Amino acid sequence: MANVVVVGAQWGDEGKGKIVDWLSERADVICRFQGGHNAGHTLVIDGKVYKLHALPSGVVRGGKLSVIGNGVVLDPWHLLTEIETITAQGVEITPETLMIAENTPLILPFHGELDRAREEAASKGTKIGTTGRGIGPCYEDKVGRRAIRVADLADAATLEARVDRALQHHDPLRRGLGIEPIDRDALIAQLQEIAPRILQYAAPVWKVLNEKRKAGRRILFEGAQGALLDIDFGTYPFVTSSNVIAGQAATGVGIGPGAIDYVLGIVKAYTTRVGEGPFPTELHDEDGQRLGERGHEFGTTTGRKRRCGWFDAALVRQTCATSGVNGISLTKLDVLDGFDTLKICVGYELDGARLDYLPTATDAQARCVPIYEEMEGWAESTEGARSWADLPANAIKYVRRVEELIECPVALLSTSPERDDTILVTDPFAD
Numbered sequence: 001m002a003n004v005v006v007v008g009a010q011w012g013d014e015g016k017g018k019i020v021d022w023l024s025e026r027a028d029v030i031c032r033f034q035g036g037h038n039a040g041h042t043l044v045i046d047g048k049v050y051k052l053h054a055l056p057s058g059v060v061r062g063g064k065l066s067v068i069g070n071g072v073v074l075d076p077w078h079l080l081t082e083i084e085t086i087t088a089q090g091v092e093i094t095p096e097t098l099m100i101a102e103n104t105p106l107i108l109p110f111h112g113e114l115d116r117a118r119e120e121a122a123s124k125g126t127k128i129g130t131t132g133r134g135i136g137p138c139y140e141d142k143v144g145r146r147a148i149r150v151a152d153l154a155d156a157a158t159l160e161a162r163v164d165r166a167l168q169h170h171d172p173l174r175r176g177l178g179i180e181p182i183d184r185d186a187l188i189a190q191l192q193e194i195a196p197r198i199l200q201y202a203a204p205v206w207k208v209l210n211e212k213r214k215a216g217r218r219i220l221f222e223g224a225q226g227a228l229l230d231i232d233f234g235t236y237p238f239v240t241s242s243n244v245i246a247g248q249a250a251t252g253v254g255i256g257p258g259a260i261d262y263v264l265g266i267v268k269a270y271t272t273r274v275g276e277g278p279f280p281t282e283l284h285d286e287d288g289q290r291l292g293e294r295g296h297e298f299g300t301t302t303g304r305k306r307r308c309g310w311f312d313a314a315l316v317r318q319t320c321a322t323s324g325v326n327g328i329s330l331t332k333l334d335v336l337d338g339f340d341t342l343k344i345c346v347g348y349e350l351d352g353a354r355l356d357y358l359p360t361a362t363d364a365q366a367r368c369v370p371i372y373e374e375m376e377g378w379a380e381s382t383e384g385a386r387s388w389a390d391l392p393a394n395a396i397k398y399v400r401r402v403e404e405l406i407e408c409p410v411a412l413l414s415t416s417p418e419r420d421d422t423i424l425v426t427d428p429f430a431d
């Protein structure tokens with residue numbers, strides 16, 4: 001297949017980093033198409049650890065083009081710092097290896113301030129638990145047609161006009177929240193200072209990608225977050241502010257939907273969530289604690305402890321449908337080693353009725369009681385398994401049951417953070 005989209009099929013943190021790295025070795029172009037530096041991807045290559053938030057994973061591999069698409073919201077100061085850090089680790093980043101879409105909206109300091117001030121002001125039950133990075137407020141400005149985009153940095157008069165327009169909206173909002181007004185001239189000066197360093201990477205990404213596609217280059221679309229955090233199909237309003245599902249890969253860079261040949265969903269063998277919102281299979285007992293400890297479930301971006309629970313097949317079936325997932329990569333199976341019994345949620349009970357999907361209304365989501373199927377666990381270690389023969393019979397049964405319930409086959413099975421500890425069933429890039 002020429003072009004592959006990777007999407008998280010739960011609430012993020014499914015272990016995309018390892019798989020994206022593995023696939024990016026086979027790809028010519030690696031694109032981010034949504035989200036911003038709320039994401040956190042850790043890559044381990046030849047023993048070196050790279051922590052990426054805004055940059056596509058392809059940057060750490062030589063000879064690849066990495067692309068930040070228009071579907072992303074970009075904090076230019078964060079990006080420059082991330083580039084400096086990665087460069088200090090010996091990775092060369094040049095306008096030949098990194099391109100940023102000219103129509104990408106910029107996250108400005110007041111977006112982060114607004115994000116955090118709103119969270120602080122929110123009462124219990126209305127907090128989203130955002131990463132505080134200004135992601136939501138920047139997307140709001142994009143849709144409100146007052147965002148400052150990469151291309152606006154090229155012309156002083158346009159930049160000033162755009163800043164004035166944004167301030168017309170933001171200053172009254174800030175007054176309401178008790179935050180001082182924005183220093184217009186200082187903001188313009190700050191933007192002008194970084195403009196040349198950002199503009200050197202600016203490009204008509206839609207054009208470059210369509211040319212790459214015509215030339216038969218392999219494109220990898222690297223999703224961030226997870227489909228249950230999607231602004232339309234996630235557990236709204238406890239979601240991120242972008243479309244996360246696979247369809248966004250096309251609009252987030254400017255390539256037709258027909259360019260997507262394969263969608264790989266990344267699925268963790270259990271469930272986690274950071275931030276607020278409904279989570280039907282969440283565990284508040286020893287089992288939940290054990291999943292968190294064995295799985296090292298702490299956020300890469302915020303360091304927050306992740307909420308943990310049993311695998312929810314009803315939810316993953318749903319996200320596989322909304323993203324048109326062709327195959328999944330099942331990760332962290334080894335975290336389940338040693339449990340006597342494992343539970344899989346197969347649907348919900350709501351007001352006496354049985355549902356095979358999560359309803360849309362927030363209060364109904366919160367009242368859904370999971371219906372579990374129990375499976376026998378396994379005592380043996382699956383860590384590092386590289387073939388089906390290395391897996392205990394009950395682990396194979398668990399994987400097969402997951403496939404049946406989510407109605408999607410396993411393409412890859414990951415059994416440790418090491419890239420070679422993977423069982424390959426289908427190579428998403430294979431023809």
Ligand code: IMP
Nearest residue numbers: 012038039129130131225239240274275
């Ligand atoms: P925001 O994206 O910072 O606006 O946060 C909105 C919600 O998405 C919060 O619940 C965050 O914890 C969650 N979130 C954002 N990015 C990630 C991620 O990369 N992994 C997991 N959760 C995330």
